[in-house]
Amino acid sequence: MTVVTRFAPSPTGFLHIGGARTALFSYLYAKRHGGKFLLRIEDTDRERSTQAAVDAIFEGMAWLGLHADAEPVYQTQRFDRYKAVIAQMLEAGTAYYCYCTKEELEQMRNEQMARKEKPRYDGRWRPEPGKQLPPVPAGVQPVVRFRNPAHGKVVIRDLIKGEIVFDNAELDDLIIARADGTPTYNFCVVVDDMDMGITHVIRGDDHVNNTPRQINIFRALGATPPQYAHVSMILGADGAKLSKRHGALGVMEYRAMGFLPEAMLNYLVRLGWSHGDQELFTRQEMIEKFDLDHVSASPARFDMEKAYWVNHQYLKTAPLHAVVPEFDWHLRRLGLDPAQGPAIEDVIRAQRERCRTLLEMAEKSRFFYAELSGYDEKDAAKHLTAESADLLEALVGILAALPAWTATSLHAAITGFAESRGLGLGKVAQPIRVAVAGMAVSPPIDQTLFLLGRERTLARLAAAVRYVRGQS
RNA sequence: GCUCCUAUCGUCUAGAGGCCUAGGACGGAGCCCUCUCAAGGCUUAAACCCGGGUUCGAAUCCCGGUAGGAGCGCCA
Numbered sequence: 001m002t003v004v005t006r007f008a009p010s011p012t013g014f015l016h017i018g019g020a021r022t023a024l025f026s027y028l029y030a031k032r033h034g035g036k037f038l039l040r041i042e043d044t045d046r047e048r049s050t051q052a053a054v055d056a057i058f059e060g061m062a063w064l065g066l067h068a069d070a071e072p073v074y075q076t077q078r079f080d081r082y083k084a085v086i087a088q089m090l091e092a093g094t095a096y097y098c099y100c101t102k103e104e105l106e107q108m109r110n111e112q113m114a115r116k117e118k119p120r121y122d123g124r125w126r127p128e129p130g131k132q133l134p135p136v137p138a139g140v141q142p143v144v145r146f147r148n149p150a151h152g153k154v155v156i157r158d159l160i161k162g163e164i165v166f167d168n169a170e171l172d173d174l175i176i177a178r179a180d181g182t183p184t185y186n187f188c189v190v191v192d193d194m195d196m197g198i199t200h201v202i203r204g205d206d207h208v209n210n211t212p213r214q215i216n217i218f219r220a221l222g223a224t225p226p227q228y229a230h231v232s233m234i235l236g237a238d239g240a241k242l243s244k245r246h247g248a249l250g251v252m253e254y255r256a257m258g259f260l261p262e263a264m265l266n267y268l269v270r271l272g273w274s275h276g277d278q279e280l281f282t283r284q285e286m287i288e289k290f291d292l293d294h295v296s297a298s299p300a301r302f303d304m305e306k307a308y309w310v311n312h313q314y315l316k317t318a319p320l321h322a323v324v325p326e327f328d329w330h331l332r333r334l335g336l337d338p339a340q341g342p343a344i345e346d347v348i349r350a351q352r353e354r355c356r357t358l359l360e361m362a363e364k365s366r367f368f369y370a371e372l373s374g375y376d377e378k379d380a381a382k383h384l385t386a387e388s389a390d391l392l393e394a395l396v397g398i399l400a401a402l403p404a405w406t407a408t409s410l411h412a413a414i415t416g417f418a419e420s421r422g423l424g425l426g427k428v429a430q431p432i433r434v435a436v437a438g439m440a441v442s443p444p445i446d447q448t449l450f451l452l453g454r455e456r457t458l459a460r461l462a463a464a465v466r467y468v469r470g471q472s
Numbered sequence: 473g474c475u476c477c478u479a480u481c482g483u484c485u486a487g488a489g490g491c492c493u494a495g496g497a498c499g500g501a502g503c504c505c506u507c508u509c510a511a512g513g514c515u516u517a518a519a520c521c522c523g524g525g526u527u528c529g530a531a532u533c534c535c536g537g538u539a540g541g542a543g544c545g546c547c548a
Contacts, residue, residue, distance in 0.1 A: 117473070184547085209544070232541090233541080278496090279498085299477095312511095430507070445507060446507095
């Protein structure tokens, strides 16, 4: 049997981190077993679903490279099918009409809560042999309820949490079609999972309580339920639930923060899943090694520091062709023109070891692509002094006369100059750094000047000299 | 309230009864290297929620507490 998994977000917002991890697990599990990974848009709630959210989800999935193996399924395009199944269930007696109004239901719940009972439908419209149903009220559009088995137990062999047992007596008859005829979530999920041939449902553990109901519907339909794997949720750094109000960010915001998609995937896969002591996985390794046995059943906190570390590992080692487009995107985002400076491959090579994110890299590389807007105040005060102005002035002459503008010749020239003055390299390099980069941090000074080019270097050195002298 | 889930360093985790003096990673501390920032190397502090069982032996199995969480919609 081929494994078929799916990711089924409801388009009410962007693709957040928890959803992305669920999608990743589903994707990996399918790939691991040579199966298919499908996408389904659960948009039956027309009030809250938006096209913008659908697009945002696709955008996030695309950025992460989580491609589905077929066109996405939209629930709103399957209403005819749902209607047919509901008719069939009504016919078979596994579903029935219920004429309770929302107000009656509300009252029922309140009374039950007051009695400290679990709020549930009392089954007043549920047909039973020999039972007298209430008279059908005029002007009430009925909903359709699923006739859940009254007795027995539902046993879920969850691939992550193990055996979970629910008593059918705990389950009430859920609504599968609203008064306006539109189907509801738990019902659509079953019909879709059945029709799509889903073999493994990997989803957030906020769905465990829905699972027995869904299994019962599967059975009422004469279908075999898929296997389930409920992944625990991701908490914020403080251990509190992630929500829009509380630190839940869309994956695209992580892009803006300077994460590489592969790094994001790697951080996410290790959040809850492990393979011995291994921390870093290529996508291929994830596919080869991912399994549900080693997915943790307990919730995990999102640790930004660790995420940064993973990203840094990727920044340092990823093939340039994977970094270039992302870095280019960040440069432009800062209003910089990548054409107005050194080749970005060279800048990445020079910067990758010293930046945890692409955003940081772009900010630290600004001086390669744009004129200085000023000097860092502290750095200038410390390094752009009267003495260093003399050094810089001398350097302008030396560097202008350099036969070749290469890192090697620059290195020789600068160290030679420092020695001739009886100074440590730092005494010379730091003022140069502030002069050309505007701050006391940059790649090795020979690299920096080489990448910046002769013209810009000399001009900035001279400008720094003027700056110092103009101040006093 | 009811049902269900979870519980190893601050964080992510390894651990499937003896291999555990509980391992790795992030972060922290210290040292080395060094033109800045990094990177790298070395060292170090830091955890089995509590209580009972089962067993020759428990972080691992069972029960009970405690704590956290999820669900209880004509939302998904």
